[in-house]
Amino acid sequence: MRDLAAIAVFVALVGALLASTGSGVMLNFVTMALYATLLAQAWNLLGGYGGQFSFGHALFFGTGAYAQAVAQLQGGLPAWLALPLAVVAAAAVAAFVGALAFRYGLKGSYFALVTLAFAEVFRIVALQLPFTGAGVGLMLPLQESAAALQFASPRGYGFLVLGLVTLALLATAWLRHSRFGARLQAVRDNEDAARALGIDPFATKLAACVLSAAFMGAAGAFYLQMFHYIDPGIAYGPTTSVEALLGAIVGGMGTLWGPVLGALALHGLSDATRNLFGDLPGLNMVIYGVVLVLIVTFVPRGIAGIGLSVRRLWRGRDD
């Protein structure tokens, strides 16, 4: 209940900010920070609560983006109808890859490796296929109307992604309080013990993988609507995979607000470096990499972990 209240306050505050701000810079910052939040939240559902570290979450992102594009360009569907299709496509790919990986008990490094390899296979295949536009990519024609999910002002995109983030927050809150979430965390903490209690680790992890991928697919669809363009490198390249896992890890894995904090911190950091040093290729990722190493070394529980420690210190007890 407290989680729901906190989500309501968060959504109201960000919504008010989006509605009231007159600054284009602010609007853009909030929108992109929310987009980064969505990626981090999606990764957190599987990585944070399920303990399965995917290094290739772009697999689901790219699939969502391509499905969104192909459904509109080749299928002639309206954008709002393509969006659920994109989500389903990403979830379907996750069901396949997840079934393959979890069926054979791949964990830890191995799961990371398999997701990475699949993302790479999809990238190479997307470079070949005609209906994904091969190396040229796919371009969404400009058609500014709410029905086409294309907005003249960034405000529209801001509200669209805020809606998706809200859904992801609700899904996370559900994981925290539902029986399914309890099973998932049990499998994460000790798979053998969980199995002994009658939990099916395969089905549990697979469901979490599909849920996580669904949000990743939605993020891909959002990306396409906002930037009107997708190519194999953007869709399946490592940048999105890294951004997703980094936001969750920096903020704090397996927490409700960690990915929000992490994505905000990283996005602020990358904006600040861009202002300081200009748009040097690679600089952003260098900083992301350094942050990842520093966080894992010094604060392995992320920003939310620091908050938790401070609170415990304050209350003077261990809960």
Place this chain on the structure above:
Amino acid sequence: MFDLGILYPAVLNGLTTGAVYALVALGLTLIYGVLHIINFAHGAALMLALYAVYLLHQRLGWDPYAVLPLVVAGMFALGYALQRGIINRASHGKDENILLVTLGLAIVMENLALLVFKSDTRTIDTAYTLSTVALPGPFGAEAMIALPKLVAFGGALATAAALLLLMRGTDLGRAIRAVAKEKQGARLMGIDVEHVYAVSYGIGLACLGAAACFLLPAYYVNPQVGSGFVLVAFTIVVLGGMGSFGGALLGGLLVGVVESLGGLWFGDSLGQVGIYLIFIAVLLVRPQGLFGERA
């Protein structure tokens, strides 16, 4: 399609590429065998070594083969320092942390290279870059193989042999194997486990130094060059059995040939897909023992 005149050179070319793959995979499998981690920074480290060879040639005019001891020593030192200074410190005894730290290191290395060298693809030009050697084959088939590729083949096999000798015949090798088998026991026998970890990681990267020297005369370097190799190396390590040297060697040669023949029949980029399909197929057919056992 099955004409020996085409097939024979393709297989030989595949073997020469495969030998270098094997060298990259040997480093990866050694690090896995001892530290029980998958080194996600492997491809990025190979890229750094390639740039080192490139710069030594461009700036100082030194021959890629002559700088081999220098690059190998440099990569060893880098590996030792990275493991001792960063990876070990960040691990907190958890595998996931090592996974993330090596990923972070890879991101930093690749993008630093992008910052410094831009994304241009660079090659070097040596007197022997375009030389070829004619190798007669069975039934009158003949293959023209680029000389650098032949040197790479021989060099990679020699390096692999040296590594095996090191592991089998020296006290250091015995210490490494002891730590790989039983960390606590090795510690009780007076082996400095932290040192052995760092040395193993250093040797793993040193293999990449050797690979870089053999590769560059016939290959290219750009900031992303490592990522192509790293998945191939993972595939080989999986194929050959995690931590197995002989497996890595055979796996490397096999993957090289598959890639070459795949490229011949399906075009270059789909030949690459062939490697990933092997990877996934191995997962499906023989995951136990090859992959998921130690997860």
